[in-house]
Amino acid sequence: MDEVVQKAIREVAAKAKKSVPWEFDKPYDQPYYTWTGNEWKANDASSSTNQTASDISKLALLSWNIDFMLPYADSRMSKGISHLKSFIDKDTEKTSTANVIYLQECVETDLELLASHPWIRETFVLTDVDISYWQSGHYGTVSLIDRRLPISSCFRVHYSQTRMERDGLFVDVNVRGKNIRLCNSHLESLALEPPYRPPQINLCAEYMRAAGVDGAVAAGDFNAIQDFDRTLHRENGLKDAYLELGGREDDKEGHTWGQQAATALRNQFGTSRMDKVYFRGGLELLSFEKFGGDVCVDDRGEREDIVRLGFEQPWITDHLGIKAVFSIEQSSKPTSSL
Helix, strand or coil, X not given: CHHHHHHHHHHHHXXXXXXXXXXXXXXXXXXXXXXXXXXXXXXXXXXXXXCCECCCCEEEEEEEECCCCCCCHHHHHHHHHHHHHHHHHCCCCCCCEEEEEEEEXXXXXXXXXXXXXXXXXXXXXXXXXXXCCCCCCCEEEEEEEECCCCEEEEEEEECCCCCCCCEEEEEEEEECCEEEEEEEECCCCXXXXXXXXXXXXXXXXXXXXXXXXXXXXXXXXXXXXXHHHHHHHHHCCCEEHHHHCCCCCCCHHHCCEXXXXXXXXXXXXXXXXXXXXXXXXXXXXXXXXXXXXXCECCCHHHHHHHHHCCCCCCECCCECEEEEEEECCCCCCCCCCC
């Protein structure tokens, strides 16, 4: 497994971008992409019309980190897409529920797979079809937004305080007359000094509370492994979805990392609640659950290779996914341009 990690570190360093057009800690607009039937069309959110999804009353947010370091990226992402589809298809209230998927640790070939999948083309808008807007030249985040949701803004905030080229990906959607801001972020990894997760969450919260935002949801792999991670939501005026529904901070039922990690890593670090959903504003939390347990690659040779790296099973990722469902009440104010 050490060999895999060292290889990933070398790849990240080799693909580092020499220069970037954005200013750190400031919004940098990017297009979002809609499948037209023969191509992904780039859309400029700033020119979008004033629309709202009045027939949508609930928002289901799914977040999943698909480990970028393991081999067989195509097989693992393909299996992840299949699992997401079957998981979402179980929803008995599809008509009134819009689904949004946050993915972290995607590599460039993952974007190609997502863009080529028929279900994704028919169902979602993509924030990214290439790596142009990632700070890293090797891995990053992408959000899949239900096609029925009108998008009024799409931008990234690239963190100045990061050793690992992390950012926050924001998309504004209009639901029942409310501007709901969606933030997908992969926060800084490891217990390094000084810690960068506090300023990163502080920056996310700043944009979640911005003028004109009626409600906001931030989620992703928050790498919550230190004591200060336990209070970041409260310190920034946000709610933690797992805790809001009665979960306890030290309850292993809430843990999302470690169960599917390499055995040696699990023995060394145990399990933890790395993945979280924070929210604020005009959203009523209805449910919270985990998904993605025991999803494995199918090919026999690939299965054997992954197990040989030190895993008990040929899992596609070391993280479990998390899903939070929110209800959105009809706005009583007139819809206005955002």
